[in-house]
Amino acid sequence: MLKKVTSAEVCLGMYIHRFEGSWIDHPFWKARFLLQEPRDLQKIQDSAVIAVWIDIAKGLDCPPQAECSPAVDPLLLPEPLAAQAIAPDMPPVAVPVPGTAPGAALSCPQEMAQASAVSAHAKQEVARLFQDVRLGQAIELSEVATVVEQISASVLRHPTALVSLTRLRTADEYTYIHSVSVCALMTAVARQMKLPADQVQLAGQAGLLHDVGKMRTPLEVLNKPGKLTEGEFAVMQRHPEEGVALLQQWGATAEVIDVCLHHHEKFDGSGYPHGLAGTQISLLSRIAAVCDVYDAISSTRPYKTAWSPAEAIRRMAEWKGHFDPRVFQAFVKTLGIYPIGSLVRLSNEQLAVVIEQHPDSLLTPQVRVFFSARSRTPLPQRLLDLARPPADERIVRREEPEEWGFRNLERLWQQA
Ligand SMILES: [Fe+2]
Known part of the structure; x- marks a missing residue:
């Protein structure tokens, strides 16, 4: 049974079932968890969240003197108003450009300074996060929520300014910036396809974390200049499953885990790890497949120089069977046939x-x-x-x- 309590009355031992209001106001990616850590309690009390639904069957009830709602059955609780989360007119997280209204669409050059700051911060955060993973440390998904929010806000102001910037990278920072770039691309394509706000948000999260399993790939394979041997390729192909194991440990959502597992599936069934085809592959994974490949071929890597954005799109259009045509069309509509920088x-x-x-x-x-x-x-x-x-x-x-x-x-x- 659920009860609604104010954030001030939340205490350790309660089981959080849902935060009231927009996802952007709360500092956690997982909505449901047993509140055990004092720092998590602090985060709730410091956030803009006003009220929280707790499950009194799974954790502590509210104290007798507390202000809380009568208990309700979880099935009777209305669905959250997801559309409030990242609606097109949602105010951006980052500081607006002087002289522009918050949330206003900007031109690419106008967005450049903010996109550059977002990109630098995101790269740093993802590098730190991924290095923690390499050291075997568990990570708190909420730590990267801010990064996803900032990237989403940049995409709202201009759909591809940030992506244009992330093409420029060194081989060393490839994996980190790839995550930032796929996060931005997936957010932009999900918006282009007019997906519901909660799906747009999940697309961003999934983009940032889709390759986290590569942190369990040996560095000599991950950064090898030149072609991988068959054995090395098999090691590399394990990264989706490695990622799933990590994401499950951290309590990521089913959608994010699915994208991690299936972003290398192909529409015609020739991908890996499961050879899924067509709509057996989730829509978010089909979006991830397009964004992942585009970023990989249009940016520098340890062993090759990049194709230009326009050349990358032309080549991808020729690969029959690789991508969902509807998703690819939305992707081209997002970037243009001649993307920025062409x-x-x-x-x-x-x-x-x-x-x-x-x-x-x-x-x-x-x-x-x-x-x-x-x-x-x-x-x-x-x-x-x-x-x-x-x-x-x-x-x-x-x-x-x-x-x-x-x-x-x-x-x-x-x-x-
Ligand atoms: Fe991958």
Whole structure:
């Protein structure tokens, strides 16, 4: 039986069944647990949570003088208002840019400074977390909840600014930033697909933790430059199951565990570990599969340089059977056919870098023109919105920055 108590009356020994209100107000990822740790009690009392449902069959009842509701059957308790959690107009967690309303959508360059701070903090937190796992220490999932919230808030302000930044990484930090990036991508795609708010939140959590099992993969295999042997590949392929064992220990939700186990399944049944096909694979795992592969092939790794974002999308579109077509379509709609940072050639033989998408017009992004392909000389930079008259230029093809010898192209798309 359940009773509702105010946060002030919560005490050690109570079994927490649910927090009242939005998930973002409470500091825990798992809603149901026996409250045993004084620091967890402190977290509840310091949080914005006003009331908590406790299960008096599984833990202490409230004291006789306490203000609490009459006991109710768990089945009669209405479902939480998940839509309050991460609704599109939810205020962001991070500090807003001066002069912009909280929660307002920002342009990519406007979001860059905040996204950069979020990315740096998230990388640090994930590195610390994963190193703790490597040392065999249990982790508290609530510790990374803040990271997921900050990443989600950045994605709400701009769907791909953070992802554009996380492409730039060294081989050493690959695994940590990969987690941050897949978290941001999954959040953005889940929103693009208009999934309910609680699913969007789970997508972010799952993205951050999907590869945690790699912390049990020997470093010489994980960071090996060059091709893995058959035996090493088999070791690497154990990371989903290794991750599940860890996540179960930490009390992660079933959805997050499922994504960890099945993010390497393929839509045609040729993936691992279980060879699931089609809708046997959960929707969140199908989203994870797309985001995981995109991030892997569009960022530098120990043994290869990255494909450009546009090239990565083109290649993925050619892999028949790998991805759920509906999810892949939503993914492309999120990033654009020419994602931010892509180098493109315009119909007037000028080169430009994509700096912003138009959600309804994927072929006509905003670009910064900077180079003449004909004379091979720099041009005075100018912004051009290919979707707006009088622009009559169009993109004729994508170009590879390496072939032109361009370095630091990010300076062109990160500036406001
Ligand atoms: Fe993986």
